[in-house]
Amino acid sequence: MAEHPLGIWVYIEQEKGQVAPVSWELMGEGRRLADKLGTSLSGVVLGHQIDKVINRVFAYGADSVYAIDDPLLEPYRNQTHSHGLVQLCRDHQPEILLMGATTTGRDLSGSVATQLATGLTADCTELDIDVEKRKLLQTRPAFGGNILATILCRDRWPQMATVRPRVFPEPEAQKAPSSTVVRGKLSLQPKDVTVEVIKRINEERKEGYLDGTDIIVAGGRGLGTKENFQLVHNLAQALGGMAGASRPAVESGWISYSHQVGQTGYSVRPKLYIAAGISGAIQHLVGMQNAEIIVAINKDPDAPIFRVATYGIIADAAEFLPIFTEEVKKRMEGKAVTAKA
Amino acid sequence: MNIMEGAFVINIAVCLKQVPDTSEVRLDPKTNTLKREGIPSIINPYDAHALEEALTLRDQVGGQVIVLSMGPPQAVQSLKKAISYGADRAILLTDRVFAGSDTLATSYILTGALQKLMQEEPIDLILCGKQAIDGDTAQVGPGIASRLGWPLLTYVSKVEKISPQAREIMVHRKLEEGREVLRASLPALLTVVKEINEIRYAPLPDLIRGATYAVEIWNNEDLHLDPTQLGLKGSPTWVSKTGTPPLREKGEMLGKDQASSAQIASLLAERLIPDIVVPNR
Amino acid sequence: MSQKNKKKQDIALAKESSPSKDKAMKDKKLERWASIPHEFEAIVVGGGPAGLSAAYTLAKGGVKTLLIERGDFPGSKNVMGGVLYSYPTAQVFPDFWKKAPLERPIIEQRAYLLAEDSAITAGFKDNRFFEEPYNNFTVFRGRFDKWMAGEAMEAGALLVSETVVTDLLYEGEGTGKKVVGVITNREEGTVRGHVVLLCEGANSILAQRAGLQEDLSPGDLACAVKEVIKLPKGAIEERFNVEKGQGVTIELLGEATLGMFGMGWIYTNKDTLSVGVGVMINELSRRGLNPNTVLEKMKNHPALRPLLVEGETVEYLAKIIPEGGYKQVPKLYSNGVLVCGDTAMLVNGVHREGSNLAMTSGKMAAETVIEAKAKGDFSAEALKRYKERLEDSFVLKDLKKYQNVSGLMQTNPHFFTVYPNMARQAAQELFTVNNVPKKEKQKKIIRDIRKKRSLTQIAGDLYRIWRTFG
Incomplete structure (x- = not known):
């Protein structure tokens, strides 16, 4: 039997030198796991002209970097990256392979795990190590977010997991010398590649992205009318946040789907989530219950939203929102003055 | 292109999963597997959009839509439903040895069935939903593509063009901050997002056809798959324990003592402002 | 532009529609539908x-x-729904209790007449209802x-x-x-x-x-609202004084509907209660009341609150039911x-x-x-x-x-306060559903009671109570 696989690898998701923050978050967590397991931590960089990125990986605590530099690897395509990553894994036998649960990470991980015939756990929110059994304990919400399941991978390597962005803190980059870089080759010819990226269309939304914002004011059917939904926008604006919505509000046509929070919309974990006129159906709760502070405004004292609320207010949201918006504006002005002074 | 000659049509396979409709799902504490009794089952919503896209493409170009699902015998309900939307043919892969399969084993079984199907007739395109709402793994579609060695296009939000004669497809993929347009050779496997289409309200005869349709049942005697790669045996991942997320601390109800709205607003602002307003962020 | 129109346009751009194509699509459909029953x-x-x-x-x-x-x-x-009677159901589905999803067999049926802070209660309990063929069950209609x-x-x-x-x-x-x-x-x-x-x-x-x-008028229709309330394990047995798996129904009159024509109820399911109230729509609108308000008030009645404490509302439902009866058929x-x-x-x-x-x-x-x-x-x-x-x-x-019952209810709502004991005896007969028309049952009860001389005097009143509620 071959040597037991060793080392924790983090797939560094990058394009044109831009690295996805989740990759650094995973380097931080990977360091902790590697120390616990008594093994090394490595970053894996696939792309073209990636030396700068490789150096930065060391700054985030890598013992070594595995890299393939090939023009076919930029921009990202499933076919080329899975080919390269599978090759590296076969050649160097890592014990654990971590990726961000981003569009790219989720696209790539399933292909790689299948080709390596190993187990993969998606969207982890917690990782740990069973030192004795050398197992990665992969915890993730399951079945609508009501249950946390801890999943293990038996007798196959690498043990693979994707992790949701913003689950782990991003570590500070340290000044660190570059160390071992193991370079691989992509054994693909341009003619072998059957997918071509024709263009990228960046659709930067003016208002940003719901899952990347710190303050969300969300409205539900309790607001009654589309006109009243404007009150949600007003408060969001006053707080410098974004407007969110429950599914019924979206289905009523009061706001577009890109603002929907919940099982069938965005999962968010902002600092502040204000739920106005949202009753709190389970499918909504699973999308927002990880917010730091939840304010619930609802007429119905028995609304389930109050069960997750940090602060609850029994009131007609349509009446309360404008009053609170004025209050916020008043105080924000005061704050600005204080800050200047 | 001349449809009437029928020279260029596309045959599309759609993989769909029957999933529990609500989040009221419980685990069996003894076996750590899903208890599905008593919970209404539906076609995984993303898969329903995959089916819709397949039907739309078929209606435009001509060809067949064949729907496959791996699951318990009750999953015929979802396959009959797929027929009632207008699919041409539906096959259920069900066998006791398939039970307990994780994504790796599931993609193995589905691939086996697709290969069997391709011995009967060519398949140009496989469509899947981007993920299933019960497992949320998003792994089976990519797994099938890997096993078949086909191009994989995930998170497809639009099929821009499909050319059966040029053997290529052009799609839009949804990314975090926009989308990209890709061209791939056929055959290919796509996983789709909900924005790709709106699900049709099918004509009544298709519903009656769905109600009368006898779903084909394939088990491992039909597929001859390697038993060590099936079910629990063929699944490297397993649930070691389950728990519930920690409950949030009991909240504070503001203004229960008949305070005016303005007073409550002030009280709430007091609670929030120090936490929230980070100057000049 | 609506989503739908946009989609149509997209398709139009993607493919050039042509008569031959449309015909091909139609042929395809007809082929698909060839074998279905028409x-x-x-x-x-x-x-x-x-x-x-x-x-x-x-x-x-x-x-x-x-x-x-x-x-x-x-x-x-x-x-x-909530209550499913065994006899008529078995007429359609013999031995249904062996296969169908049921909550609890009902062994006790109670009626509470609620005043503002008090309740007069009557009930009938029979453990034989816990055996085949049973009398009735609570069910989730869905x-x-x-x-x-x-x-x-x-x-x-x-x-x-x-x-x-x-x-x-x-x-x-x-x-x-x-x-x-x-x-x-x-x-x-x-x-x-x-x-x-x-x-x-x-x-x-x-x-x-x-x-x-x-056309139906609001006077022909009742609005019913109901909550499904989840209780801690074992609470139903404890609070309703039954053994494991046994069920109780409570019918609520008087203050339950704030004096309006209608009734409230509590049914025991496996681990939840169905709590609801039904009131005539015309009465609600005359009093300017929302059915939810009526239900909330009822749930807070001192006689009911102890049954519901620590309950968690897991479902909320509403339905229009015809109340008209015979005259409306x-x-x-x-x-x-x-x-x-x-x-x-x-x-x-x-x-x-x-x-x-x-x-x-x-x-x-x-x-x-x-x-x-x-x-x-x-x-x-x-x-x-x-x-x-x-x-x-x-x-x-x-x-x-029962065609005249509505009027009686509205003019003599105090009847049930007077003879709760009599009502229980009546209940023994009446709560057993076996498709014997209720008029015949009442004749039997009258016969039984008239044998007892001491009861003769009140029998007349009792008869009117049965006419109303029995």
Whole structure:
């Protein structure tokens, strides 16, 4: 039997030198796991002209970097990256392979795990190590977010997991010398590649992205009318946040789907989530219950939203929102003055 | 292109999963597997959009839509439903040895069935939903593509063009901050997002056809798959324990003592402002 | 531009539409539809208790049946019920308790007359109700109806869901005018059938359009709201004083409805309670009350609050039910069409029996159709047998008996406060449902009581109480 696989690898998701923050978050967590397991931590960089990125990986605590530099690897395509990553894994036998649960990470991980015939756990929110059994304990919400399941991978390597962005803190980059870089080759010819990226269309939304914002004011059917939904926008604006919505509000046509929070919309974990006129159906709760502070405004004292609320207010949201918006504006002005002074 | 000659049509396979409709799902504490009794089952919503896209493409170009699902015998309900939307043919892969399969084993079984199907007739395109709402793994579609060695296009939000004669497809993929347009050779496997289409309200005869349709049942005697790669045996991942997320601390109800709205607003602002307003962020 | 229009435009851009292409698509459809049935012997509109009993009985009887349901599946819109009577259900589905999803067999039935802070209670408990064939069960209508639908489909009925019947298909003129199918809201949505059974619940526009029923007024309709409240494990046994698995129903009168005509109830399910209240819509609007307010007040009544503490509302439901009873029963049949269940106003509001009347009427309608099929005659003349069947059964007999009850309730709501003990004796007889018309039961009770001389004087009053509530 071959040597037991060793080392924790983090797939560094990058394009044109831009690295996805989740990759650094995973380097931080990977360091902790590697120390616990008594093994090394490595970053894996696939792309073209990636030396700068490789150096930065060391700054985030890598013992070594595995890299393939090939023009076919930029921009990202499933076919080329899975080919390269599978090759590296076969050649160097890592014990654990971590990726961000981003569009790219989720696209790539399933292909790689299948080709390596190993187990993969998606969207982890917690990782740990069973030192004795050398197992990665992969915890993730399951079945609508009501249950946390801890999943293990038996007798196959690498043990693979994707992790949701913003689950782990991003570590500070340290000044660190570059160390071992193991370079691989992509054994693909341009003619072998059957997918071509024709263009990228960046659709930067003016208002940003719901899952990347710190303050969300969300409205539900309790607001009654589309006109009243404007009150949600007003408060969001006053707080410098974004407007969110429950599914019924979206289905009523009061706001577009890109603002929907919940099982069938965005999962968010902002600092502040204000739920106005949202009753709190389970499918909504699973999308927002990880917010730091939840304010619930609802007429119905028995609304389930109050069960997750940090602060609850029994009131007609349509009446309360404008009053609170004025209050916020008043105080924000005061704050600005204080800050200047 | 001349449809009437029928020279260029596309045959599309759609993989769909029957999933529990609500989040009221419980685990069996003894076996750590899903208890599905008593919970209404539906076609995984993303898969329903995959089916819709397949039907739309078929209606435009001509060809067949064949729907496959791996699951318990009750999953015929979802396959009959797929027929009632207008699919041409539906096959259920069900066998006791398939039970307990994780994504790796599931993609193995589905691939086996697709290969069997391709011995009967060519398949140009496989469509899947981007993920299933019960497992949320998003792994089976990519797994099938890997096993078949086909191009994989995930998170497809639009099929821009499909050319059966040029053997290529052009799609839009949804990314975090926009989308990209890709061209791939056929055959290919796509996983789709909900924005790709709106699900049709099918004509009544298709519903009656769905109600009368006898779903084909394939088990491992039909597929001859390697038993060590099936079910629990063929699944490297397993649930070691389950728990519930920690409950949030009991909240504070503001203004229960008949305070005016303005007073409550002030009280709430007091609670929030120090936490929230980070100057000049 | 709406999403739909945009999509259409996208498709138009992606493919150049051409007549030849459209024809190819149409041919493809026709090919797909070549082998499906295009005509049915019976079409059942509505997958509630009435429609499902009818469809099941029809299919069992070899009638080629199509069942059309507007919801996602039968049961998805059937929120009420809660109590299922064993006897009439077993008439349709023998030994159903061995297979169907049930909550608890009811061994005790209570009635509470609520005053503002007090309650007068009466009840009847019998452990024999915990044995086959049982008396009644609590059920979740949704689950039970889904089960019935499965039975109907297994028997051979075809089910089409998420489809709304918008009109009936007619042929002929004058007295020869007959129903020959239905028109649905779907494309290619007309389907022919020899007979159509309207089982689509209260306020059936189809029945009105077919001239079988007049427009309903708010005075004919009640609004019921109900919550499903989850209780801690073991709480039901403890609070309702029953053994494991046994169930209780409580009917609530008086302050429960804030004095309005109607009633409240609490039913014990496996680990939840169904708590609800039904009130006439015209009374609600006259008093300017919201049914939710009535339910909230009721839940906070001191006699009920201890039963509900630590409960967690997991579901909230509302439904319109016809309250009209016998006087409202429409014309039940015409050429090629029959009317069942709530659509036929077959509801005994006083006994909160709707679903068993619905099931029985569905079954009787189906039996009539089976006979009609044998004769090849679906005319009004042949379908008349349906009404005769109902008249011979407890369904119309009971409704006839209670036809004046609304007035009594409103003028003498204090009756029940006076003789709770008498009521219990009456309850022993009356709460046992076995399809013996209630009038006969009452005769028996009167006979029993008159033997006791000391009770003679109050027997008259008691009789009036029974007339009202019994």
